[in-house]
Amino acid sequence: MEDVIIVGAGMAGLAAAVELKRNNVSFRILEAGDGVGGRARTRILRSGVAVDLGAHWLHGDNNPLTQELARYGVTARPDEGDAIWLYRGGEARQEDIESLMEDAIRGDLADAIRSGEHADVALPDLGVDDEARDMLATFGLLWNGVQPPLSPSAREFLTDENTPGGVHVDGGMCALTSAMLAEAGADRVHLRTSVCRISETPDGARIQSMDGSVWAARRVIFTASLGVLQGRLVTFAPDLSATFHEQIAGLVMGQVNKIIIEVDPAFLAGGGVPVDMALELLDGEAPHFCHIHSAGQPVIQIYAGGRQAEVIESLAADQALAYARGVLAPVEALKGFEAHVVSPPIVTRWVANPYTRGAYSCCLPGARRSGPVTEGLVTFCGEAFDERFPASLPGAWRSGKAAAEIVIGELAKAPVAEAV
Numbered sequence: 046m047e048d049v050i051i052v053g054a055g056m057a058g059l060a061a062a063v064e065l066k067r068n069n070v071s072f073r074i075l076e077a078g079d080g081v082g083g084r085a086r087t088r089i090l091r092s093g094v095a096v097d098l099g100a101h102w103l104h105g106d107n108n109p110l111t112q113e114l115a116r117y118g119v120t121a122r123p124d125e126g127d128a129i130w131l132y133r134g135g136e137a138r139q140e141d142i143e144s145l146m147e148d149a150i151r152g153d154l155a156d157a158i159r160s161g162e163h164a165d166v167a168l169p170d171l172g173v174d175d176e177a178r179d180m181l182a183t184f185g186l187l188w189n190g191v192q193p194p195l196s197p198s199a200r201e202f203l204t205d206e207n208t209p210g211g212v213h214v215d216g217g218m219c220a221l222t223s224a225m226l227a228e229a230g231a232d233r234v235h236l237r238t239s240v241c242r243i244s245e246t247p248d249g250a251r252i253q254s255m256d257g258s259v260w261a262a263r264r265v266i267f268t269a270s271l272g273v274l275q276g277r278l279v280t281f282a283p284d285l286s287a288t289f290h291e292q293i294a295g296l297v298m299g300q301v302n303k304i305i306i307e308v309d310p311a312f313l314a315g316g317g318v319p320v321d322m323a324l325e326l327l328d329g330e331a332p333h334f335c336h337i338h339s340a341g342q343p344v345i346q347i348y349a350g351g352r353q354a355e356v357i358e359s360l361a362a363d364q365a366l367a368y369a370r371g372v373l374a375p376v377e378a379l380k381g382f383e384a385h386v387v388s389p390p391i392v393t394r395w396v397a398n399p400y401t402r403g404a405y406s407c408c409l410p411g412a413r414r415s416g417p418v419t420e421g422l423v424t425f426c427g428e429a430f431d432e433r434f435p436a437s438l439p440g441a442w443r444s445g446k447a448a449a450e451i452v453i454g455e456l457a458k459a460p461v462a463e464a465v
């Protein structure tokens with residue numbers, strides 16, 4: 046019997062594994078997919094260009110993962126784009142992202158919500174006027190992936206420490222997750238092992254996977270996404286408490302997908318397209334965010350949120366190219382990009398992915414996240430369980446590490462006989 050079974054080898058699972066390893070606690074990781082990283086997945090294209098299918102930035106100045114990069118000797122470069130091009134009403138204008146946001150929100154209301162003097166509101170209700178409210182609703186759609194009339198919590202928007210910008214990891218996020226895997230021990234991970242049931246027995250926890258294998262451990266750290274939890278794709282005996290279900294009912298799974306297009310490097314560099322060019326295209330049927338020439342890579346990334354994220358999942362490569370042509374039509378600097386495409390476009394499918402069921406969690410107005418939650422022998426963590434860096438890699442990392450610390454404490458208290 047292992048001390049701990051970790052369900053999921055994404056950022057939270059790897060962070061928990063590293064912490065257990067450092068404390069000499071025995072563990073195994075059961076991962077449903079065919080690789081580690083979860084939503085921090087990188088694809089290396091034939092040209093050697095690394096593209097991140099999920100997380101792409103380590104945001105802000107305060108990101109605890111920046112220190113982890115340094116510890117593992119993984120290099121990164123700061124995002125150079127502090128301005129964004131807004132395409133609206135047939136016109137394009139460049140705005141500084143931070144001042145755009147500051148000017149859009151009611152400072153008095155924001156301060157009162159931050160201090161708790163005013164109840165939380167829906168993000169668009171922070172807006173100073175209709176135009177600002179509209180912009181904040183679009184922000185909720187593209188960043189949080191929630192479709193109006195659903196809106197993110199204004200309080201979480203105001204307190205989230207994932208500020209814009211940040212760094213791009215050289216070689217993609219897999220450079221970090223591979224370093225963590227190497228420290229935790231690749232031999233501890235069982236891929237293609239989809240857990241379907243976790244039950245308490247007199248001896249500890251019994252973990253059952255879809256292929257019929259059964260594992261035993263003294264404790265479980267569960268990191269599968271909120272989408273997996275809310276879809277009740279894993280059953281628990283005893284069932285999870287009503288309080289637990291109430292707590293996660295205040296969160297929804299946001300939907301975000303990308304179309305990633307590799308172009309001839311000379312097309313972007315020769316055409317004077319700046320590194321880390323950010324665009325928000327607001328005139329089409331649905332808004333899109335685009336990041337072009339990310340970290341100097343010859344790549345165009347188009348993001349769609351909410352319902353549109355689901356729509357693009359069904360696009361085949363040629364359809365994705367036609368779709369991108371339509372979205373990027375107003376952008377002068379990218380005219381004729383189709384002639385310079387060097388590999389089939391990649392369309393991510395985070396909504397259809399049975400092991401994520403969406404992109405990341407979004408906190409609804411009035412709801413609050415917490416850190417990891419323990420129910421019986423199982424401690425739940427992951428990006429949905431961190432207040433400071435919600436819905437992101439640093440949040441997943443912090444909660445995975447915190448879950449491991451909780452479990453190490455519990456194991457120290459529990460008599461060893463329990464495990465025999």
Ligand SMILES: Cc1cc2nc3c(=O)[nH]c(=O)nc-3n(C[C@H](O)[C@H](O)[C@H](O)COP(=O)(O)OP(=O)(O)OC[C@H]3O[C@@H](n4cnc5c(N)ncnc54)[C@H](O)[C@@H]3O)c2cc1C
Nearest residue numbers: 053055056057077083084100101102240269427428437438
């Ligand atoms: C399009 C997109 C863009 C993003 N951009 C950013 C960004 O720029 N910066 C940032 O910080 N964050 C970003 N994120 C969010 C970030 O990727 C996630 O917050 C983070 O990766 C979540 O890590 P996690 O360990 O909590 O969950 P996951 O990465 O989902 O890991 C959970 C693991 O559990 C596995 N699993 C699920 N069910 C089972 C089961 N039944 N049995 C066994 N294993 C199972 C899954 O396969 C997965 O590997 C983005 C996400 C997406 C999708």
